[in-house]
Amino acid sequence: MATGRVPVERRRRRPTKTGTVLTEELIVDCALRLAGEHGAEALSVRRLGAALGCDPSALYRYFHDTDDLLLAVADRIIGETMHDFAPEGDWLSGLREMAHRVYSGYSRHPRIAAMAAYRVTRRAHEFRAVEIGIGLMRRGGFGKEAAVRHYAAFIDTVLGHAALDAAHLALAPERRGGDTRAWTEAYQDLPDAAYPQLAEVRHELPLMAHSSFENALDLLLSALESQARAG
Amino acid sequence: MATGRVPVERRRRRPTKTGTVLTEELIVDCALRLAGEHGAEALSVRRLGAALGCDPSALYRYFHDTDDLLLAVADRIIGETMHDFAPEGDWLSGLREMAHRVYSGYSRHPRIAAMAAYRVTRRAHEFRAVEIGIGLMRRGGFGKEAAVRHYAAFIDTVLGHAALDAAHLALAPERRGGDTRAWTEAYQDLPDAAYPQLAEVRHELPLMAHSSFENALDLLLSALESQARAG
DNA sequence: AAGTTGCGTCAATGGTGTTGACATAAGGAC
């Protein structure tokens, strides 16, 4: 990791050769756009530099390394998804909406999500999200420890599904296609004798190609409801 | 993707310069070992070639590209984890053991798991695993469609958690440390007024640094049990 | 107007996957 290249406060605003003035925010914006527009390979320091109209190495004046940049971009996504989220109704609906927001936010930026869903950004937007999530669990009547444990189980399940589906979406087209078609091709051709269970559900197997997020979320929330009633 | 470089049946067994005779199996073995022993950056075609004592490009005679190799390695891991698994007791215990097997198998190979948990290997070991998993759901009394849907929710939740935790484990040490310490450092220093919920559970927040897999699994299985009774 | 120094630029290092041409030895045919 580079040391001392990233000042906290920036005083001199020197434009690049092409005239743009770099900003931490501008870079994050551009990275987000770039990762979205072009394919899975789009996000590299060199391309980012080209898109910003600056030398690639200029980015190291703003972020220690690509990991640092990634966390900043990830936090931006969290901010987007949680923007204006202030759950008012019952806690379960709040959790459901939070789950949907996180999931769809990550689905909108699959490439970043696949790389960052398991990270702790340690930044402002993530702080707010955890604050809200734990607040919802507390509203469900859970004690301090149970609230934290259940929030962890909840958010990790949501993030896990988001990461899985995002990684699938971020796959190069021919690979994504190959994985998806497995359920209508390879799995359909297995010998019945060796795979009796698969033979029986043959016509339902294509369901495996779709996201199971909604089903898993329903199961998880119903379990939390039971726990809340029992506790 | 290279075309026609990977014959199905191999007749001529020509040794490399260092004397070893390459095999699809040998390569997968070596990749698995390499990814485990050394750091997160260990698995590259060049290192693999060096470890096998052959030219890196020789691998392209056995696998179309690194993605093809990755899927082969992933399927090997599935095979390892499901080896000798033949659930006999009640379906819920069977699912629980399957979840533990998958999770710990992936935890043993975090680098590969992080890259492949969301893939469909379309290979023998995966076929068997799905066969067993859907069989367990059927044993729980679910109809064809419900069995497939619930199996998808189940396995994706398990894989999601496995992927999350594996990716965390596979992180470079200083990054993993940074993410982990967030809960005992950054999250402990937030101002109480702005984050009242976090302030209240301050002493329980370090729980967030641990895996939530067991808790999430308990919740999921209890929900499936309720569904089975209701349906 | 002069002096510091922040920050954009350049060039270089050592990594990556992948490919096409090449050479050689393995195995089949006789």
Added chain:
DNA sequence: GTCCTTATGTCAACACCATTGACGCAACTT
């Protein structure tokens, strides 16, 4: 046992990648 074919290992090259240290300009401070 010898010849032929060709599978397969090797080599060199291409086009990328992140990162760093030296350099020098220009934007602020004084």
